[in-house]
Amino acid sequence: MSLTVWQGDITTLAVDAIVNAANPQLLGGGGVDGAIHRAAGPGLLAECRTLGGCPPGEARMTAGHGLPALHVIHTVGPVWKGGQAQEPETLAACYGHALDLAAEAGLRSIAFPAISTGVYGYPARAAAQIAVCACRAWLAEARHEMEITLVAFDARQAEILREAVDG
Ligand code: APR
Numbered sequence: 001m002s003l004t005v006w007q008g009d010i011t012t013l014a015v016d017a018i019v020n021a022a023n024p025q026l027l028g029g030g031g032v033d034g035a036i037h038r039a040a041g042p043g044l045l046a047e048c049r050t051l052g053g054c055p056p057g058e059a060r061m062t063a064g065h066g067l068p069a070l071h072v073i074h075t076v077g078p079v080w081k082g083g084q085a086q087e088p089e090t091l092a093a094c095y096g097h098a099l100d101l102a103a104e105a106g107l108r109s110i111a112f113p114a115i116s117t118g119v120y121g122y123p124a125r126a127a128a129q130i131a132v133c134a135c136r137a138w139l140a141e142a143r144h145e146m147e148i149t150l151v152a153f154d155a156r157q158a159e160i161l162r163e164a165v166d167g
Contacts, residue, residue, distance in 0.1 A: 020073070057076070080122040103146065
């Protein structure tokens with residue numbers, strides 16, 4: 001059981017699953033969603049079309065297609081609206097449901113981007129706290145080995161995540 005921070009491009013990680021910060025339509029987009037679809041190739045979009053979308057806070061799993069990762073777990077984070085519209089709860093649910101899917105599939109390693117902190121505008125420090133708390137709560141209850149990596153796309157994000165992990 002581990003929770004570590006890594007800085008770089010999540011599409012390069014050869015883990016059992018990388019998590020995509022998607023939108024409810026699951027048909028691709030910008031940010032990490034765009035990067036994952038570009039790296040995976042058209043087969044990922046074709047598979048996503050069969051899923052029928054995904055509500056915020058929930059997660060859906062596909063194959064990794066052209067990615068080094070075996071699977072992609074697509075989750076939809078909350079759009080930041082000031083913090084009074086269940087954003088923290090929805091964001092925490094993204095981590096919990098993605099981890100549940102990974103465990104149910106027998107996966108052993110998963111990497112998360114900083115869900116909702118880009119286009120969706122979630123404040124980075126608050127989101128990092130939720131990510132760490134949700135992952136630690138899941139690991140405390142889990143009866144399943146899981147190596148969790150929190151991926152920072154730049155040095156500032158890495159510092160924020162490391163501060164959240166170090167407490
Ligand atoms: N590897 C790791 N992290 C990345 C990468 C990458 N290749 N590209 C972007 N990120 C980081 C961003 O720096 C940000 O911190 O992912 C985090 C999430 O940002 P977004 O990708 O904008 O996702 P989000 O804020 O959840 O907004 C989702 O944006 O791209 C669209 O289709 C997506 O509509 C959805 C919305």
